[in-house]
Amino acid sequence: MDNAADDFGVENAKENALGDDVFDEFGSVDGDDVIRFDADFDVAHVAISHELEADGEKSENGESTEIYVEGGFDAITLGAAYQTLKATPTSSSVDIWGVSASYDAGFAEFGVDYGVSDQGGSNNDVAMTNLVATFKASKTTKIAVGYVEHDYDAANSDEDAIYANVVYKFPAQKNVSVFAEITNRDDDAGTDYELDVLAGMRIKF
Numbered sequence: 001m002d003n004a005a006d007d008f009g010v011e012n013a014k015e016n017a018l019g020d021d022v023f024d025e026f027g028s029v030d031g032d033d034v035i036r037f038d039a040d041f042d043v044a045h046v047a048i049s050h051e052l053e054a055d056g057e058k059s060e061n062g063e064s065t066e067i068y069v070e071g072g073f074d075a076i077t078l079g080a081a082y083q084t085l086k087a088t089p090t091s092s093s094v095d096i097w098g099v100s101a102s103y104d105a106g107f108a109e110f111g112v113d114y115g116v117s118d119q120g121g122s123n124n125d126v127a128m129t130n131l132v133a134t135f136k137a138s139k140t141t142k143i144a145v146g147y148v149e150h151d152y153d154a155a156n157s158d159e160d161a162i163y164a165n166v167v168y169k170f171p172a173q174k175n176v177s178v179f180a181e182i183t184n185r186d187d188d189a190g191t192d193y194e195l196d197v198l199a200g201m202r203i204k205f
Helices: 022-026
Strands: 034-040 044-051 063-073 076-086 094-104 108-118 126-136 141-152 159-169 176-187 196-203
Touching: 022 094, 022 108, 022 126
Parallel strands: none
Antiparallel strands: 034 044, 044 063, 063 076, 076 094, 094 108, 108 126, 126 141, 141 159, 159 176, 176 196
């Protein structure tokens, strides 16, 4: 079951080599013993979840607690999330937080999110940034362009990626769409990444 941290983020890639957001890449966004509470208010949506350790059960693993808050006014939507996580019952706790903002300008939508994962050790912290812009070229065609960055405390570990994709929905079959995406990845270690190309079809039932 998805936890509250899964609601965070603005990323719009079909297949992101660096993860969707700081919780997806360095934390946890689901579990098999999740208790979740969602509430909608006039100005905000709040989600709170807890993943049970399930000691002595087949689903025994780590535990986590998450909270996500989202609100907006006019064309602006703001979000914030926090998670404390233990990957295994004996591991140290990891604290992760993130903030996001999106703006609907009419002709396009712009989004940014920024998160930090505190790994609990020297030079192990990492900050993750997502930037994205989506445009409707027509009623049937949508284009997205985005940038993702991992900024590590450790030297020569930073990495980033740029992606662009296009989605086309068939006018007569709105449950059928095709898509294509290219991604270019780079890092400070000098790794030679090839240009990633993805194409596919999606059918909704």
